Amino acid sequence: MSGSLVAKVSRTAARYGMDLSRPLALVSGGPDSVALLRALVELEAEPVVLHVEHGLRGAESEADAEFVRELCGRLGVRFELRRLRFESKANLQAVARRERYLLAEEIADSHGCAAIATGHTADDVAETVLLNLARGAGLRGMGGIPPVRGRVVRPLIECSRAEVLAYLGELGQTYRTDSSNLEAEYARNRVRLEVLPVLEELHPGAGANLARAAALAREDLEALEELAAGLVRERGEEVVLEVRRLEEVPPALRRHAVRRAYRTLSGDPLPARIVAELLELVREREGTRVRDLPGGVVAAVRYGEELVLYRRREEGRDAVELRPGEFFYAGWRVKVSEADFDSEDARRSEVAYLDAGLGPYRVRLAREGDQIRPLGLGGRKRVFRAMMDRRVPRDRRGRTPVVVDGTGRVAWIFGGELGEEFRVTPRTRRALRLEVEDLHGGG
Template sequence: MTLLERVERTIRRHAMLAGGESVLVAVSGGADSVALLHVLATLAPAWGLRLHALHVDHGLRADSARDAEFVRRLGERLGIPVDVATVTVERRGSLEAAARAARYAALAACADRVGAARIAIGHTADDQAETALMRVLQGAGLRGLAGIPPVRDRIIRPLIECRRVDLIAELRQAGLEWVEDPSNQDPKFLRNRIRHELLPWLTESVSPEIADGLVRVAAAARATVGALDRIAASELERLAEIGDRAVILPLKALRALPRDVAAEVLRQAAARLGSGTPLRAWAHRGLRRILATPPPRKRFRIGAVTLEVSGPRLRLALGTLPPLTQRGVPVPGRLPLPEIGLVL
């Protein structure tokens, strides 16, 4: 199977593209992103794709403008328009995480501006293997082991089932060059030590197929996590009373669910309220307090979400709501309950 055939198989398997889309391609100038742009440019006529490239200059190296100029010349050679976005990276905390956040924000803004339905990123099977191994070393759970998703919202990763060595062979055959980022050799970053030291040692000492095995582990974990999410979504629809400002869940039914399912129900309920996507650790902390014996008598907050146990029911609300008050029920008639966003 050729590299192009493998990429097309990945695109179809994960429903990344249907054909006819406008795609923004993230191009750092490294081998993976150059191969991504080259492959998509080759496939564009058959798939009816309209391509636009973006290079993000993080301003972390004195010679970073060189990479931007390289990507511009590459775009001219392939006939693809190129934009360059210069971002400011917060130097507090994790530099890698801050650079990633700034990069993805720039990609989203550019995609909106050029009308791109998809954003293509150059992650490979090697990145997936490195991520899975890194998560094992960090003690991640099943969700962490799922690694890099092939598709998330409008982000797609057409090279996620391709090995880096095959991409480099393709570039050499096509006569395309790339640039090397010195930070990818810096041993202070755990991923670089895994890439250049640990994985090569495991490949030589344990099995030459170790990277493929890690990719399979990530795929199995991702399938399990997907099933968990679907089950939790179904339980949320079955159990919840959802109003404008609150979500009500029956405590007994929540307690009867497997713990991971119950935690995911809480997380999805909070997301329904507009709190973004709370971390799974948030949901497990909330669940532990709710399932305590006796349950908490006072409302409590975890992040932006307020949780309150009232008799047999659990209420989740974004921010702070007024306390529940006793009311008489008119018969016949309607009883507004603004505290929970419902009308009886």
């Protein structure tokens, strides 16, 4: 059994490209993490062990730390102990897990470890799948725990807990038992202690079957994600989905494309309910429809042509003084120079010539209430109205820069109208030439 478990770990590492030459191993002292450490040593790896002591079980927690320290000493493995304390007990398991992984990243960096190895087994995958299904998860939730996520690797992911215990028994290796794993107040504990045993009675090998089904679901998910990637493109600070292309693919692929677009900006999953709302919004053909999403992301459907996601900008973006040179502002590239007036050049929408003597000028985002006297039209016009007339999407208007003088009067709307009073005339001594490029692609 010993040889077969270590061989299985080696095959898993090769299959998923895990670098186990010098991993940081998270070892709690329980059977899974102890088996992980022993298997790494048998594979002639050079692990560094991190034990995180949360102080939640008093003397028992201290004994766990001492057990792992002594084990590392016998195996000749470097041992790192860190203590974490939490003031609030709310959502304690999730908070502890997040802090533990953040700490592991720091320790791995300090020791030059390419991977962070955990002791998750096939049984953990089965438990996760059942919990996720009970919550109404889709294909991603059915995939359970991935073998590799970033630099976190799980070499025991294809081994059952029974195989782990048998392996430790053959070695005569003791381990610690976390008493909190027997407390029924935690959902995972109830699945482990009550649900899975019943499933095993009804269908022997149920846990392994669930883990295998999860692996198949992950493969299907990877295929869908690859197809979805072809529907998503980045345009400056925006992530864009063309409605026409979305309508050409099956509904499942549409959902994956929307989720992928959101993860490009936030890195987090988007709830199915919100995905459905956005796809319903895509049916709108008139104007611009905007929705605020979790994580500071905004979604806009523009004229039924594209679904665009971008990060919400904080109010009060600082104004920038216009000086000769090049700079970036709110997703635009801006080039400023002193130049002789060129009437042909001035006809380009991305170019403006201003009377430099009426400056200094600044660039800021357009605001509700801003007005401009458009060149050659006579009278005044609201800046947002001018943009609307040019079919600038509603969600882009407040994110479009304008040039203003020292008193706040609008001299030019990027890509649009020039203020009558700021034009270059025969009396102008110096002309300021501005050329801008919309890095959003003009969408």
